[in-house]
Amino acid sequence: MSGQDSPDSRAEGGEDPSAGSRGQLSADDQASASGGSAALERRYRRLLAWYPARHRSIYGDEMLGVLMAAATARGSGRPGVAESLNLIGSGLRARIGTIGTGTDPAWRDALAVYSLVAPVLVTAAIYRAPWFLSFLLWGRGGSRGGIDPLTLFHFYTLPLPFQLAGYAKYLITIASPLTPVVLGLLGLRRTGLLTAAVLLSWTALQASLSWEIQASNTVAFLALLAVEVVALMASHGPQRGLRLLTWKGLLIAAPLLALAVTAGLEESGAFGVMHLSWSVVVLAIIAMAATLASAKARRLLLLFAIPVSPFVILLVHPYETSAAVK
């Protein structure tokens, strides 16, 4: 009985401070307050844009009311710095939460497929041009040391141990992007995630040390790895991706991957090879996405658009590539 009474009295009690100060403010200067409150509301709306749309549609209006009431109680015409940072932080956390906790299963599944496919594709695309990845993995020290995959095809003149070391290095170079996938398929998603993260930070460090590497490839590779890290973090990883893709997706992707690999055999110089391989890779992605449900497919394509975007920029703004390396 008293429980029935108390809610209303509590609610009114909670309302009091805002009502009181609102009255004070309007008594002070009605015109400027209403003009200021429109501007303040705009500012708060902009801050609320940090939240994901789902969260905004549920809480947006209500939060705006709370923020306005709090600002009025403070007698302030603009969002506070700490308050703004808090909104931005909470908004970003809500966005990450949306990916991570799987409130959107379509995103989670798209990320799972990505975590499986992306490293395979990049390996297919670069395996004939190991110098690119070799640069990112071993830096310039390798070429000075004389056993660098860059010089792979000139090994024959070297003593056998050096040849073997060179081939081993070549294999490690080519296999490195695949490691997170293999670990993921073995049920070691977290270890795979760690590997991908280490690979990402290491190659990013190398790239930052040496921009002689063609920038679009480097940016694409780093972006691809970065999304891979997110994908391994926020989804169930390659195992789930394999289950989602089914034999249909694999059947369609396999010949395209084979094409991407063999495309490297054509004598068109390393850069031509890379771009041809990448374009076949893009085809493979689209074909594979077509086998998925449309919501997942759209998201998968969006994810791949991140690493592919440097090449689109390159198409729009071509530049002389021959001078960069080799």
Add this chain to the structure above:
Amino acid sequence: MQEPTFLILTALAAGPQHGYGIMTDVASISAGRVRLRAGTLYTALDRLKSDGSIDVDREEIVDGRLRRYYRLTPPGAAILSAEADRLQANARIAAGRLKKLAGRTVPAGGPVPAGGTA
């Protein structure tokens, strides 16, 4: 349970309140020590709602703006009660040990307090 969560549930234990009401109530419960920001409050409300500790009681439109009232659910009340018990038990032990500590230090420093109080 983190303190803001505890205080939000405590605020709602008094009855349904809207967002701004919770903010001011939490400030008064904690004697002004904890001031929730809107972002933190709604992150907590969203989480508490999805785990079933609180629920929407009713919605009102005030000055053309949506105002939602939240209430404590029975599972939420159980969680709050367990947390209150835990804090109480901790506090009791702390108080008991402090009393013992005071009892031990008084005889040890006997002459000084005796002189001081006399």
